[in-house]
Amino acid sequence: MGRRLLIAVPYLWLLALFLIPFLIVLKISLSDPELAIPPYTPTLDWREGWAGFTEFLSQLDFENFVFLTEDDLYWKAYLSSLQIAALSTLLALLVGYPIAYAMARAAPEWRPTLLMLVILPFWTSFLIRVYSWIGILSTEGYLNQFLLGIGVISEPLTILNTNVAVYIGIVYTYLPFMILPIYAALEKLDDSLLEAAEDLGCSRLSAFWLVTVPLSKAGIIAGCFLVFIPALGEFVIPSLLGGSETLMIGKVLWEEFFSNRDWPVASAVAVVLLLILIVPIVLFQRNEQRQREAEG
Amino acid sequence: MADSAEARPMPHGGIFEPWNDPTASPLIRFENVTKRFGDFTAIDDLTIDIFEREFYALLGPSGCGKTTLMRMLAGFETPTEGTILLAGQDISPIPPNKRAVNMMFQSYALFPHLSVWENIAFGLKREGMAKSEIDARVDEMLRLTRLERFAKRKPHQISGGQRQRVALARSLAKAPKLLLLDEPLGALDKKLRQETQFELMDIQEKTGTTFVIVTHDQEEAMTVASRVAVMDEGRIIQVATPDAIYEDPSSVYVADFIGDVNLIEGRARPEGDALLLDWAEGERPLRCKTSKSFSAGQTCHLAIRPEKLTISAEEPAEADNRARGRILDIAYLGNISTYHVELPGGLVLKAQAANTRRIARRSFTWEDEVWLSWTETAGVALER
Amino acid sequence: MTKSLVTTVAASALLAGMALADEVRVYNWSDYIDEGLLEKFEEETGIDLIYDVFDSNEVLETKLLAGGSGYDVVVPSGTFLQRQIAAGAFQPLDYDMLPNAENLWDVIQARTETYDPGGAHSINYMWGTTGIGVNVEKVTEVLGPDAPIDSLSLIFEPENMAQLADCGVHFLDAPAEMFPAALAYMGEDPDSHDPDVIAQTEEMFTAIRPYVQKFHSSEYINALANGEICVAFGWSGDILQAGWRAAEAENGVEIAYNAPKEGALMWFDQMAIPADAPNPDAAHVFLNFIMDPENIAAASNYVYYANGNEASKPLLLEDVIGDPAIYPDEATLANLYTTTPYPSRTQRAVTRLWTKIKSGT
CATH class of the missing domain: 3.40.190.10 (Periplasmic binding protein-like II)
Known part of the structure; x- marks a missing residue:
């Protein structure tokens, strides 16, 4: 009994914090906007009983989802978000892997300190850290002042308000999520495996590709998902660092919700975003599952 | 590779003794090799020869430098001073991946993401060998190590003994000139270890590969090796065949390290080709044949193996050496028993006797007064 | 004896009444008031003032349309206000409780008529x-x-x-x-x-x-x-x-x-009371306080925005009332559209x- 109760806790948690909110959003996505409180119709009236419920159901339709297919804005925004998230993930991997590798190779007494340094930025508000990038990247910012100062450039670079700044912001913000799982995988790596690979004819580089990379695969995959998933729906970073041409679904969703006050369409956008995210999440779960089985 | 083994004489049969052949050139030669890690000297001015097809054991306590020696052969460490020659060529500048040397790691270091088959094929693929050749070679190795049924398994899906054989097969697959084995049986339980020792010898004979094994287990070294090098604090103390190491240790250290030994300290009194050892006031001197020369009054140790002592109730009539004592303790080991006998001066000697009779009819028990006796050739006189 | 009992009961009733309206929650734009006014309000009325800020009409509107915002006074801009009134987000003002409404500036009143006919639901706070x-x-x-x-x-x-x-x-x-x-x-x-x-x-x-x-x-x-x-x-x-x-x-x-x-x-930022405001009486007290010429003048002198209160004009600083960027001249005013x-x-x-x-x- 106690055991069953224990298992029920995470399921209740999922039910309360994921499934029920999702059903509410799904329900709104099937409704129509209306100038009222709340700004959509129909709303469920329990006093009407069963008839009221069927009446309520009959008023729901997929009109908003059809609408999403009619305007190229939406699929372009999804595509652009996917592209930005994918490229950011790749960049985070390229930056994060060497850091994780260096950490795992560092002397054991240094590792806790290095780990601390990776986690340390989380102690400061995310917003403040993104804001500080405005100060670094703006035309009058530290980066341009530095580059002008050492004479690398003669005209300030326009980085802020471009996609480049968005990539920098996303990579910076989510880098620890990339580093930590890769570090965890690399730290477990037995040095004698690399020696064995060299002994069997690998150069240092091929030993890295044939042994280190495959053995840190689980960490790489986990890191990529942990960066990709939040980056896909990212709103704050593109709106602070990005330019007006930075098209991301998070921004489109914000505009549907706040500017157009069209909660049903905003909900439909969110439902589709969730469906897009579910694919990688399911893949991620299966990878984890396989990993656990492999480790037996 | 395996075929060439047939033409080869038995390594332990007495014919295979290249180290006694002045015309033979060694496969490996360490010339005054020193290795220092900071202030610590791991290998101290060491010179040894290892010949082709030898099964060479490096034996010593942990920290004696045997693993460093092996890692220098594999290429993971470079000597601070001196040279290492492989077939006459200085191998110091050659990286590990270019050496015709393979190593079997203590932890086995099997690639967990690859199957048994892929692990064995790993080194072959790096050589750019044709696929059909790789298949044939891997199959041969699987047969040799009796792993055919496990080819598709991952390392975590097989037993410890099987893993050990995969590691061996993998390191042999490239047909190295020299195979290094770092405590290859350390992770196995005792019974499996003994079986595997013979398997190792068998495979070494079949393949004709030169094996260098690092171990701290003297029994293992004695079993498998053609020669044993006993090491301590970065130096080689003695290199000899297992029987020579046991019967004729060059020092107290070796005598003590290999097997059980009784050590009796005294003053030497040379007498022809023998030596008289005054070991206690009022006791008869002990007599021992020796080819070494001792000066009169020099400190000397007599090392006698427990099984070379005879234990009897009556005083033996014609023994070169005899001593009277009292049984302090008996260690019953099944096939044999070890008796701890206290001599009048307080010295305790160990004597072994085979238990040819059932325990109830055994002749000696605790507190019995007994005589120990041995011949003048039973012990070895050692300077230090 | 009897009289003192009556007094006690009356005092208790008064206290109880006060207790009901002992707080007011205001949701205004950020950096949009002289903070000294908030203390002054609490001192004068004895009502606890809880003051929160927002920085976009959209955020305010979303809170209002979701319902149950918990605020007693909010400050939407005119166009948003109009739509929110249509959605039923506000309660009509009780002008009996707002004697200071007589100080409002008719020119601004006429302009805000478009959004809130007759000022039934809102009063002007600032405009620009x-x-x-x-x-x-x-x-x-x-x-x-x-x-x-x-x-x-x-x-x-x-x-x-x-x-x-x-x-x-x-x-x-x-x-x-x-x-x-x-x-x-x-x-x-x-x-x-x-x-x-x-x-x-x-x-x-x-x-x-x-x-x-x-x-x-x-x-x-x-x-x-x-x-x-x-x-x-x-x-x-x-x-x-x-x-x-x-x-x-x-x-x-x-x-x-x-x-x-x-x-x-x-544009006009209008103060209004949400339909589901928990303390509508205290909200009216707050609106009346804001329409006091002395108070609204202090706010304008602090934030450098024009207000919709005619009677406050003599109390404004010269660089507020005298700056055509804040208080445009007649010709410019005529050129402004809503x-x-x-x-x-x-x-x-x-x-x-x-x-x-x-x-x-």
Whole structure:
């Protein structure tokens, strides 16, 4: 009994914090906007009983989802978000892997300190850290002042308000999520495996590709998902660092919700975003599952 | 590779003794090799020869430098001073991946993401060998190590003994000139270890590969090796065949390290080709044949193996050496028993006797007064 | 004895009544009041004041439409207010509880009539215009001393914008502000709700789009003050604020604000009481307090925005009442237009067009 109760806790948690909110959003996505409180119709009236419920159901339709297919804005925004998230993930991997590798190779007494340094930025508000990038990247910012100062450039670079700044912001913000799982995988790596690979004819580089990379695969995959998933729906970073041409679904969703006050369409956008995210999440779960089985 | 083994004489049969052949050139030669890690000297001015097809054991306590020696052969460490020659060529500048040397790691270091088959094929693929050749070679190795049924398994899906054989097969697959084995049986339980020792010898004979094994287990070294090098604090103390190491240790250290030994300290009194050892006031001197020369009054140790002592109730009539004592303790080991006998001066000697009779009819028990006796050739006189 | 009992009961009743209305929750724009007034209110009325701030009409509206915001007084802008009244978000004001309403300025009352007929649901707090802020030195350097800094041609003519692009131009990221300005420059009705008419502005925006560094509704304050940009199309108070920041920093940046001569949007921030306000009585007390000429004058003197209170005018500082950027002269005032909220279908088209202009999609 106690055991069953224990298992029920995470399921209740999922039910309360994921499934029920999702059903509410799904329900709104099937409704129509209306100038009222709340700004959509129909709303469920329990006093009407069963008839009221069927009446309520009959008023729901997929009109908003059809609408999403009619305007190229939406699929372009999804595509652009996917592209930005994918490229950011790749960049985070390229930056994060060497850091994780260096950490795992560092002397054991240094590792806790290095780990601390990776986690340390989380102690400061995310917003403040993104804001500080405005100060670094703006035309009058530290980066341009530095580059002008050492004479690398003669005209300030326009980085802020471009996609480049968005990539920098996303990579910076989510880098620890990339580093930590890769570090965890690399730290477990037995040095004698690399020696064995060299002994069997690998150069240092091929030993890295044939042994280190495959053995840190689980960490790489986990890191990529942990960066990709939040980056896909990212709103704050593109709106602070990005330019007006930075098209991301998070921004489109914000505009549907706040500017157009069209909660049903905003909900439909969110439902589709969730469906897009579910694919990688399911893949991620299966990878984890396989990993656990492999480790037996 | 395996075929060439047939033409080869038995390594332990007495014919295979290249180290006694002045015309033979060694496969490996360490010339005054020193290795220092900071202030610590791991290998101290060491010179040894290892010949082709030898099964060479490096034996010593942990920290004696045997693993460093092996890692220098594999290429993971470079000597601070001196040279290492492989077939006459200085191998110091050659990286590990270019050496015709393979190593079997203590932890086995099997690639967990690859199957048994892929692990064995790993080194072959790096050589750019044709696929059909790789298949044939891997199959041969699987047969040799009796792993055919496990080819598709991952390392975590097989037993410890099987893993050990995969590691061996993998390191042999490239047909190295020299195979290094770092405590290859350390992770196995005792019974499996003994079986595997013979398997190792068998495979070494079949393949004709030169094996260098690092171990701290003297029994293992004695079993498998053609020669044993006993090491301590970065130096080689003695290199000899297992029987020579046991019967004729060059020092107290070796005598003590290999097997059980009784050590009796005294003053030497040379007498022809023998030596008289005054070991206690009022006791008869002990007599021992020796080819070494001792000066009169020099400190000397007599090392006698427990099984070379005879234990009897009556005083033996014609023994070169005899001593009277009292049984302090008996260690019953099944096939044999070890008796701890206290001599009048307080010295305790160990004597072994085979238990040819059932325990109830055994002749000696605790507190019995007994005589120990041995011949003048039973012990070895050692300077230090 | 009897009398003292009655007194006690009356006192208790009074206390109980006070207890019911012992707090009021106000949700206002950030940096939009003299904080001293909040303490003064608590001292004078004994009501606890809980004061929260927001920085976008959209956020406020979302809270109101979701219901149960828990606020007693909110401050939406006129166009938003009108729609929120239609959604039933506010309760009618009880003018018996608002004796200070007699101080309101009829000119502003007449203008806000569009959003809230008869002031049934709201009173004016502050008002202002949307116009052009320039870094005088830089713009003169680029376009010469005759630069049209008081005309929409500065921002809507590509040849001007091409030259200004290097020193930086920011636009509000608010279609409800930008389209009326574009329509006014084209000579159309700024308050047009016809999607086809609004769509005519696309060509003009597309032509100048490459020269706009950023569309954002608040960053221009800092950017203008730091000298990072030389032109911003934004709200009067924000641009004046950028000017004071530059003056405080003594960085040599001089900012000027002009309501464009082709006509400028006039906006109003209205105080209203949500339909589900927990303390409507206390909310009325707060509104009445704000309409006290002395109090509202203190607020204006602090935030440098014009208010809708006629009686407060004599109490205003000279650099508030005397600044035409805050209190425009009669001629400019006549040139100001107001807009009304877009119906939802038009709203969608406008948002979509704005996204297309900004992102090219």
